[in-house]
Amino acid sequence: MAASSKPRVLIIGCTGYIGRFITNASIRLGYPTYLLVRPEVASDVDKAAMVIGFKSAGATLVEGSVTDEKKLVEALKLVDIVICSIAEKNLNDQVKLIQAIKQVGTIKRFLPSEFGMDPGLMDHAIAPGNKVFMDKMKIRRAIEAAQIPHTYVSANCFAGYFLSGIAQFGRFFPPRDTAVVYGEGNAKVIWVDENDVGTFVLKAAEDPRTLNTSVYIRPPKNILSLNEVLQLWEKKIGKTLEKHTLLEEEFMSMISNEKASLPERAALAHFYQIFYRGDLMFEIGPDGRDTGELYPDVSYTTVDAYLDRYL
Template identity: 25%
Template sequence: MTERRDNENLLLFGATGSIGAFILDKLIENKKHFGSIAIFTSPGTIEKKADKIQQLKANGVKVISGDVRNPNEVTNAFEGIDTVISAIGRNVIAEQINWIHLADQASSVKRFFPSEFGTDIEYGPESAHEIPNQQKLKVRAALKQVKNLHYTYIVTGPYAQAEIPAFLGALPSAPEIGSFNVMTKTAVLIGDGTVKISLTTPSDVGKLVVQALLHPDVSRNRALKVNSFTTTPNEILNEFEKQLGETWTVKYTSFDELRRLETNAWNNKHPMAPIFTLRRIWSEGGTLYDKRDNALINGEDMETLADAVKAAISTQKSDSQDAYKDRKFM
């Protein structure tokens, strides 16, 4: 049952980013369940995305302009806020440690959802040493130390979408680490394509954040390991072929070869090295759990593999070549 949280005032960081935009859409869709919705964004974003910002204001979102590195501006933004949700990009993940300390001192803030929305960074003993996990692990450590905040980590696994680095994309500059290319009808699968993987569509990420907000007791001080569906690379390929009515050319990269490519990427300071590591973690089953937590937060009504493949086909067909430059990789 959905719990009404009429008095809960929300503040979202990273609101116009790749995943933040989906989270904000779902918050707005569900605004009757909350007190108010505010976003903290930079003056640069307000200028560059002026139309979007106007649209948000028209939807009742309070827009706070500031610098994420300025403690006074962040503290002022926390006034009257009950819950902070961060969807900040990987390049500023560590800033959240300062916000956590500031939020802990702010009298109204009670809950903090850090920017996670990905791989389970405490999946197993190896997770502590994975390079892409390091900043997020420090954020988790800060949340465990503070006294006045509850936290929730929304762990979704890879996104089921075509944009880089998510799983249903072409990844043209490094297809050997896994690729589904709608334009060339080719796929590169890791291993023999049978290792399971759990994926979440961006829209479901937003939905799951809302559900976690509406179920505070079961979400308190824990990772919620959620997803849209569990599948395999072979099943994904079959779905692309089914929807397009064509047989694709398929190549395979072995697990050993993927590890070798990953090592080379780090040694050569390849800008996409973190993606090589994430692909290896995902391909080896690092997104699988005995049981997912969707049911705890009434989050079972999720999109399907067919929905995700349909969206990926549409994105790959309609995007210009620019969309396939590896401009965004983390």
């Protein structure tokens, strides 16, 4: 498909953690890419440099924010697809965005800020991690009530957060001596490189097969248990790690420890859902699509290849 025939994409939250990868993918794949940029970004050296880099690569900068209705509406009128990657905690801002999209009435697809576990399947999630899922469901209900064409993307476990430290909580480099195993360590986990998240998000954004559905990023070779990833790493470093089993009740006590910060306890609660409950693995229903089936020819970074960067 020629670049000129591709839909125009507006990315909101381009300097956020996953937003930068989505932005890079949009530019790399040849989409006319528009970035909603707040004026105050100019005062943040790192973010300003990032935005300038995006512009140099071909993106169009549009000054505005989700709290400035006039400029937001003007930006929305320029594009066909809107991808939001602002933090889930900004619930009111996302509601304002939905209202503006409905007002404009010409957006062909909206991808809200999700990209983790599917909140529609997490009504059993434990506190305090459950709040993020409840907030995301409020956004979904608002989108559907406004009858906005949409796609929800579940990207599972970002490699930079989970695979870089092989799920050793609070670590971002693989263990060299000892490793913690959650329970039996056999729950299947889906580890996804952030660059691949960006690629799949853009492909799903214009795919007629994904309209008003949930898309699950499931690279087949990256569906591995913690034990399997640790074994891969041990083979690479030629060493057997000393492993310590963390029982479920011990982990639950960490979540309930009020001396820990709320964000830390929420993160621990998500670890619980993934590594003890195995909540990433389920049979996809009729309203969902698997990227492994949708885009079998798309290459991606495997867990094996990702770990090589730490040797």
